[in-house]
Amino acid sequence: MTTFAFEAEGLVKRFKKTTALDGIDLAARQGTVLGVLGPNGAGKTTAVRILATLLRPDAGRAVVGGFDVLRDAAKVRRTIGLTGQYASVDEDLTGMENLVLIGQLLDLRGTEARARASELLAEFGLSEAGGRTAKTYSGGMRRRLDLAASLVGRPDVIYLDEPTTGLDPAKREDVWGIIRRLVGDGVTILLTTQYLEEADALADDISVIDRGKVIANGTPAELKRVVGGQTVFVRTADPERVTEAAAILADIAGRPAESPGRGMATVPVVGDTAFTEIVRRIDAAGIRVTELSLHLPKLDEVFFTLTGRHTEDEAA
Amino acid sequence: MTITVDQAASVAVSPATRPFTRTRHILALARRSLIKTMRTPEQLIDVTLQPIIFVLVYVYLLGGAVAGNTHDYLQFLLPAIMVQTVLFGGMATGVNLNTDIKKGVFDRFRSLPIARSAPLIGSVLGDLIRYVVAMVSLFIAGYILGFRIGTNLPATVAACLLTMGFTFCVSWIIVLFGVLMREPGGVQGTAFLVLFPLTFGTTMITPASTLPGWLQTWVNVNPVNHMMEAARGLMVGGPVAEHLPWVGFWSIGLLAVFAPLAVRAYRRRT
């Protein structure tokens, strides 16, 4: 029998006329990362808030660390750490005061709370900023303080609601590093994101949600198979020779290449060897390229494949 | 920069089962409110200057007309203004709470294994210190203008403590608005609508005998009026005993009704 660190079944949540969750199932095994991938308004935050005991579902059931979120909310709260989508640090307090307060609320003794706070500030590169009010922090620093705050009590299950949205690529890598370390220590993580790339890099399993429903579910590899895997992109140094490159792409992919612009060609590929094969053939043909890359599909493309709609339709 | 997170690191995190858990949580959260108040001097200036301005305006505009001279009027007015000041101070609690909830700071508290009421009680308690600041500055200004305690120091301290206890109970009405409403501005407006008849439907600025009959009826049941009369009695002399039961009754009643309502609303707020 598999033991799930958290498991939700048939969660339904309505806000007046909007159905935010329409019978959603989510589960993660101990020590794994579940990536919840979905566009704006899909219901990611709502699901996290139910699992964090901040919202009561209208229907369905959720169990975290063996405790029911409704009946044993207090025990669930001892198990979890939450980093919400919108930074929930107190701007008028210093980084240190923020973390010490949480330590005190988690029943650490004064000295313990301060030691734990300094330790976390050091781990997140905030030691120097620890004495300043969070008001003065940059976006990335706030995010890190927020993450640190959710780790004070060494929770077994951590919810990270879009932890990298709005961060520059280097800061994003930092956060990814933190997440990998946490998983290495046996923590179970629920990570919501709008980037397939991020879910692919971190998650053991991915649930794609749309309009409050899970529309696809599986390992990153399975999901990529469903959505047509990756895309190869090439830009030739001599735009005239792009037709030759396109022919090579088409040959290996087994389908015609598209041209997103002058001197460019792109084609979806499947299999582990397609890209290296393309590199070899282009090299052998003596075609010089200024760019040759392999991309995961964008969330929008994933959506289009799975639902036949683009994510922009949500806004309408 | 490298970030390492070592879950098995040096500091032991072993939530000890210690007594008075909830009290400690409330005090930690009250301390947070206090720090915030100290770091936002605008709020302190507000509670410090506003009562002094009220005193100046009333004393010099109405003093002669109501009491014949400004000194007697100041003796009459100051204890009541003290009650008003502290009550208005309680309005800020609701506004601050609303801001905290909106910003998501309270989401973190709600995800922690602490009593749901702790963040609310902590905020209300932490704000009491603002009242102390307001009272002290009011007394200093009053003293300079010529106010003198007519009874004794213990009675005056009792008046201050009674006012703070009373406000602690009344402010749960505003806490309820703070939790229920969507915008801090709305909280301010609604709180004012509630506080206005409570603070001005009193003998704060004129004796009851000058008021029309219907207003006297309201004044007689208005809890804030009884609080003001009691404060007056304790500070400058006059009947106290007849007002105390009213103050106690209303304080306990408002607390018993509005504190649970506020906690309930807070628990349900999405």
Ligand SMILES: Nc1ncnc2c1ncn2[C@@H]1O[C@H](COP(=O)(O)OP(=O)(O)OP(=O)(O)O)[C@@H](O)[C@H]1O
């Ligand atoms: N408190 C609320 N009151 C009313 N409607 C809400 C509330 N919270 C969420 N909703 C609605 O529920 C739906 C799902 O919202 P949710 O915040 O869970 O989406 P999300 O996937 O987190 O989106 P985003 O990527 O923008 O954060 C949206 O249509 C949203 O407008």
Ligand SMILES: [Mg+2]
């Ligand atoms: Mg969200």
